[in-house]
Amino acid sequence: MGAADDLTTAPARQHNPRGQGHRLRDEIIAGATQLIERTGSEHSITLRAVAREIGIAAPSIAPHFADRAEIIDAVVATELDAFTKALHDAASGVTDPVEAILAACRAYVALGRAHPKPLPAPLRTPLPGDLGRRAASDARDRARHEPHHRAGVGLVQGCIDAGRSASTDAFGDILAIWMLLHGLVALPTSITSLPWPDTDRTLTESVALLARIQPAPRRRTKARGQR
Amino acid sequence: MGAADDLTTAPARQHNPRGQGHRLRDEIIAGATQLIERTGSEHSITLRAVAREIGIAAPSIAPHFADRAEIIDAVVATELDAFTKALHDAASGVTDPVEAILAACRAYVALGRAHPKPLPAPLRTPLPGDLGRRAASDARDRARHEPHHRAGVGLVQGCIDAGRSASTDAFGDILAIWMLLHGLVALPTSITSLPWPDTDRTLTESVALLARIQPAPRRRTKARGQR
């Protein structure tokens, strides 16, 4: 065991500075996310596997997470934050209210499909399996999902206010749209043998129906080629 | 180890008759289904657990199933058959075409929700995780899902033929409805903290929209209080 070994073997991770132990928590979440993305399944999340992934000893996880469910929960929470932000960004630059809601819906589907099959799309099967059981902390769960729900209500309301939607229940209609989007992400991915129609066409048409979009803008002085 | 033990301990299962070894296969599927229903997760399917459930030795499974994925696959196939049949039954007695499609949709959601959370609703997350990988035998996968898809096309077509639907694409429209139903089953179950609207109302309204159901029946001599 000469000095050479210190160079070839993993050099015994240097500790985080005092009071900064929580930094490891973020590394654990990042490692778990990588693991899910690489293997395509949250099955692969075990304490030992995550520890291996980021090069620490398995017991070092204990101070930060009680069990694998807590780690997965943290991954989901992180992804959901990014997801909510991406949805917001997708719609925020768009002035036409119908185009805005469609842009958000397209972003939803794109994000959902970008993730590997089983878990990490926060939407795919939002809180699966045993996780669902422990994440039952309803207040937190709600705090996670309400932001994009509220944003969705706003998008439908925008169409109503502009006279582009006949909806009288923005609250309920956006949930129906959400259900459709969930299926639009999940079904063609898992049942690959059926001849699913073009995603964007389905999305555009079906969202328009569920949002009760009206064909004519109703505004008198609609500029035509104005874009 | 007297004769009394033969009565109190499990009496060393008597073999199936010669040539009937395949009977055990059905027992294994039934045991696995029970296990999933009881634990609420296909995680609980292990060769040993299934063997325990039906009182056989673990190696006895090997001749019938190569691994746990094959067992889960068989459970899904069995459930899908029952599911397709239930959908058919739900709609077959109904003469009004709009009511028929709604009845099938209600049956879909009821069946989906009747099953424990994660797997066994064949629809919930149809072919999850590692299963998806191995069930890639596309021809079989298609043979499983095409029957209820075709039935769905027929239901929409029935509405079109009766002048109750403005749909020009029964094929695509039923798929959009399927996506909605998938979300209607999955989302309120997994995200319990949001104030989901009444399921039946959402279903009735949204399916009518996606199937492009027209408000007026168009038939001249519509009987009013006829039931």
Place this chain on the structure above:
DNA sequence: TGTACATCAGTGAACGCGCGTTCACTGATGTAC
């Protein structure tokens, strides 16, 4: 300014457990002669 000590951050060997798989086997039943 020193120095002893407490605390923090993390290690590494060892454990018991359930898992899938192997291997030699048992006992009933059909079949060849």
Place this chain on the structure above:
DNA sequence: TGTACATCAGTGAACGCGCGTTCACTGATGTAC
């Protein structure tokens, strides 16, 4: 009609593996005196 043998259906002990968890520890850094 007997009898030896092959086959089928399934058993039970043993294995090696990865897992979560325990336990005593190490070494750096801040703090009290």
